[in-house]
Amino acid sequence: MIEFQHLTKRYARHRPAVDDLTCTVAEGRVTGLVGPNGAGKSTVLRTLLGLHRPTAGRALIRGRGYAELRAPQREVGAVLDAGARTAHPGRRVRDHLRWLARAGGLPASRVPAVLAAVDLDGERRAGALSLGMTARLALAAALLGDPAVLVLDEPSNGLDPAGAHWLRGTLRTLAAEGRTVLVSSHAMGELARTADHLLVIAGGRLRADAPVADLAPDGDPETLEAAFLRLTEAR
Template sequence: MRPIECQGLRKRYGRTLAVDGLTFTVAPGRVTGFVGPNGAGKSTTMRVILGLDRPDAGTALVGGRRYRDLRTPLRHVGALLDAGSPDPGRRARDHLLWMARSNGIPPPRVDEVLELVGLDGVARRRFGGFSLGMRQRLGIASALLGDPPVLLFDEPVNGLDPDGVRWIRGLLRGLAAQGRTVFVSSHLLAELAGTADHLVVIGRGRLLADASVAALTALGTSLEAAYLALTCGSVDYPAGPA
């Protein structure tokens, strides 16, 4: 399977330095969590990996190649970044069919992923009538459509009920067990503690830690306590009263 490799990534928006010399590797066969305070550069990093933004310096490669050089990208990389992006008037199944045709994916795969995410019963409903949780499931179906070896998820449990959260936890673990590269950005440390094998922690666009969850909690501390200790100098606003 293929890793994600970021080397010396740097990205500025005007006066804001969003990513500052970021280097890390996301290895196959495990769930890697991506965490950091608001504004740390997580979304920018994912956008650079997916070719949505160009870095000012450095490289972001998937299996040794830039995303924009992939001829059928959905067969190589699946991503959930914005579950609210499809046309609200388009039916769920038609949205996935359009994506499948553009990437040479057989149409039967559309029905497979709809069933996998639990949307087969509402496949002909229009996206505009979907709840947040249903939109999230459709976004996950889009990511899985090409059966890719590399998957990126930004806040995948957003909008899901407890059963949905348990389902996505099992899905992520199962994908990693198949040898895929699974990269998950989340603010829910408690959820990552039960899902992720490894964490990449950033603050103000810089790498703060690249270690296993076991290593971060080896001293008997909780994952939250370890995270707060790492990021205490990277928060731009004061903590409120306890």
């Protein structure tokens, strides 16, 4: 479970990037953090992961701040830039994941499991991966510690329709295993097909905390898009 308790992040002389955010992200479902560009989504996730220090309030993962986790890679997996090429281009995918496992004190036996989970060939060179395959590698790295919590920032950016379809199914499977899955996006239509629950933010403030079915009872993505636009209008 993830908890935000009156979370506020203010940069010098600017309006708060995140303003008094209070909500809970439950396990066993995909929760979408959605808002227009500049709404504060990335700041929320980076503060949760200890990359930014909050001005006020707290962001907790299973009751603790990220810095207090005894074994962070075993408790939370994160993808902040799914399309970034972080592996050496000449290194095999399998070897890259083995290196990450060793650096994190994780068993090498996890490597075949995460490769299977993301349907990725471990013998391929990282430099030869498409954008979609690079996104799969990023998710594989996040899963190395078999974490109960997954945090993904705009994971579908740049994916083709087949890649986006694969990602939706994978995230739903991970949530069905009882994990807490928090996914940010500015694309309401994509989250309409993925998320069970939505946190809508704009201007750093929470505008809605509700199941997808409550925001669009008819299940129509256009209805959900209309609700999103209404909620995120300046006020």
